Amino acid sequence: MGKKRVLVGYGIDVDAVANWINTTDGAPQNPTNVSRGVYGATVGIDRLLKLWDKYNIKATFFTPAHSIESFPKQLAKVRDSGHELGLHGYTHEFVSQLSAAQQQDVLTRSIDVLTKFCGGKRPIGYTAPAWSTSKELIPQLAAEGILYDHSFMHHDVQPYFAPDSSESWIETNHAKSADAWMSPMTKIKPSKVVEIPANWHLDDWPPLQPIPGRPGAQGFVDTSVVEKLWMEQFDFAYREYETFIFPMSIHPQVSGKPHVVLMHERIIEHINKHEGVEWMPLGDMAKEFLEGRMPGVEVEGGVES
Numbered sequence: 040m041g042k043k044r045v046l047v048g049y050g051i052d053v054d055a056v057a058n059w060i061n062t063t064d065g066a067p068q069n070p071t072n073v074s075r076g077v078y079g080a081t082v083g084i085d086r087l088l089k090l091w092d093k094y095n096i097k098a099t100f101f102t103p104a105h106s107i108e109s110f111p112k113q114l115a116k117v118r119d120s121g122h123e124l125g126l127h128g129y130t131h132e133f134v135s136q137l138s139a140a141q142q143q144d145v146l147t148r149s150i151d152v153l154t155k156f157c158g159g160k161r162p163i164g165y166t167a168p169a170w171s172t173s174k175e176l177i178p179q180l181a182a183e184g185i186l187y188d189h190s191f192m193h194h195d196v197q198p199y200f201a202p203d204s205s206e207s208w209i210e211t212n213h214a215k216s217a218d219a220w221m222s223p224m225t226k227i228k229p230s231k232v233v234e235i236p237a238n239w240h241l242d243d244w245p246p247l248q249p250i251p252g253r254p255g256a257q258g259f260v261d262t263s264v265v266e267k268l269w270m271e272q273f274d275f276a277y278r279e280y281e282t283f284i285f286p287m288s289i290h291p292q293v294s295g296k297p298h299v300v301l302m303h304e305r306i307i308e309h310i311n312k313h314e315g316v317e318w319m320p321l322g323d324m325a326k327e328f329l330e331g332r333m334p335g336v337e338v339e340g341g342v343e344s
């Protein structure tokens with residue numbers, strides 16, 4: 040048996056009001072929803088910063104450029120406390136709904152805003168708003184020299200190189216004969232971008248953020264249920280792997296709520312009972328993998344065409 044090594048961290052999707060005003064068709068947003076974003080940027084961020092201080096944790100704040108430009112004082116607190124700032128769109132645009140040119144414009148602008156805000160230090164990480172991605176995403180991140188992404192789900196507790204998007208598949212289309220779609224996926228090839236995987240089962244939004252009328256956004260799940268779901272994943276990984284990563288994804292407007300802060304305290308204390316645990320920003324996990332100190336996996340799949 041080797042020595043256990045477990046890299047644990049929080050990726051915080053700041054979002055603020057950006058996710059609410061990303062209505063995609065210009066439809067006006069309800070000001071009460073916008074106020075939920077203001078709560079996240081102010082009350083939520085303050086409570087999370089206090090939580091990280093209490094447990095001596097450095098985290099990654101994936102921040103839409105709109106949130107930095109709209110709440111500069113709050114994000115300065117994040118930056119000046121030594122947390123990592125990562126990319127998360129300009130106005131939380133769903134990458135899958137943008138043209139390649141729009142994706143590039145959003146990426147260029149958000150890199151520029153974060154770099155200036157951090158005194159010339161370029162961001163190294165990215166997470167796609169709502170984890171809604173595109174075939175252009177990884178090639179564009181690679182071309183910009185972004186070290187890691189946190190949007191894909193090929194694994195849950197191991198780092199790997201994100202596929203370079205050259206693989207292809209054929210969706211079914213009942214308007215055509217079946218022969219038109221019956222063929223395998225082509226071979227997956229790695230890019231140079233590290234993937235610190237995303238995981239809907241380690242995300243506070245679907246169970247704990249109520250959005251009336253939207254299925255899947257229940258919001259009223261007992262935190263003891265969410266805590267159990269998250270800790271079972273940790274306990275399984277701890278039993279099965281000598282080394283693994285455990286990135287959790289949260290939002291200040293959700294996890295800044297009193298009952299959720301208390302849940303995180305219990306989660307952190309449970310994780311801290313384990314030997315070999317190291318808390319770090321997601322960017323440090325990516326460097327550990329890239330520089331060979333943390334093993335990961337290779338994504339397999341597809342066949343040569």
Ligand SMILES: [Zn+2]
Nearest residue numbers: 052054168169
């Ligand atoms: Zn987000």
